[in-house]
Every structure is written in structure tokens, then in C-alpha cells.
Amino acid sequence: MVLAYVMVKAHTGEAGQLRDDIEGIDGVVSAHIVAGDVDIIAKVDVDSPGGVKEIAADGVQAIDGVEDTHTYLAME
Numbered sequence: 001m002v003l004a005y006v007m008v009k010a011h012t013g014e015a016g017q018l019r020d021d022i023e024g025i026d027g028v029v030s031a032h033i034v035a036g037d038v039d040i041i042a043k044v045d046v047d048s049p050g051g052v053k054e055i056a057a058d059g060v061q062a063i064d065g066v067e068d069t070h071t072y073l074a075m076e
Contacts, residue, residue, distance in 0.1 A: 001045060003074040004052045006060055008040040014065035015039045025059045027051055038070070049073070 010018050015033050022031040022042050031042040044055050056071040 001047065002049055002052055004044040004046075004056070005072045005074070006042040006044060006056050007038040007070040007072070008042065008060060008066055009037075009068040010039040011065045011067050018063060018065050021063050022060055025055055027055050 006022075008018065008022065019031045019033055019040050022028055022040060027044055027046045029043040029045045031040055033039060034041050042060065044052055046052055046055065052071060052073065056069055060066060060069055
């Protein structure tokens with residue numbers, strides 16, 4: 001099991017729809033709108049680091065309205 005967090009910066013006014021779209025991706029456990037430097041934090045739980053890449057790079061970044069992402073793998 002690989003646990004990761006994907007921080008998502010959304011275009012203005014897009015956070016609500018993006019959260020729903022991100023939560024619909026297989027492997028995403030939850031997505032929350034947050035205050036701060038990013039707009040959404042998504043929790044990912046998959047079988048391999050390659051699964052994290054598929055979700056973050058191929059899934060989240062491909063959604064219209066996503067400005068930027070940063071992905072962090074949990075170490076514990």
C-alpha cells in the first residue's frame with residue numbers, strides 16, 4: 001500500500017467542481033477544499049508508486065481547471 005497526498009491549485013472558482021472530479025478517480029480516498037497555498041488536498045491509497053503517478057500526473061493534472069499540483073508520499 002502506498003499512501004500519498006496530492007496538493008491541487010485550482011483556477012479561480014473551480015475548487016468545488018474539481019474536488020468532485022478528483023474524488024471520482026479510482027484510488028482517491030478523499031479530497032478536501034482547504035485554505036492556504038493550495039485549494040484542494042486529495043488523499044490517495046494505491047498498491048504502488050506507479051499508481052500514485054497515474055492518479056497525480058495522468059488523472060488530476062488532466063482535469064480542466066487544475067493550475068498546478070504537488071504530490072507527497074507518506075513515509076510511515
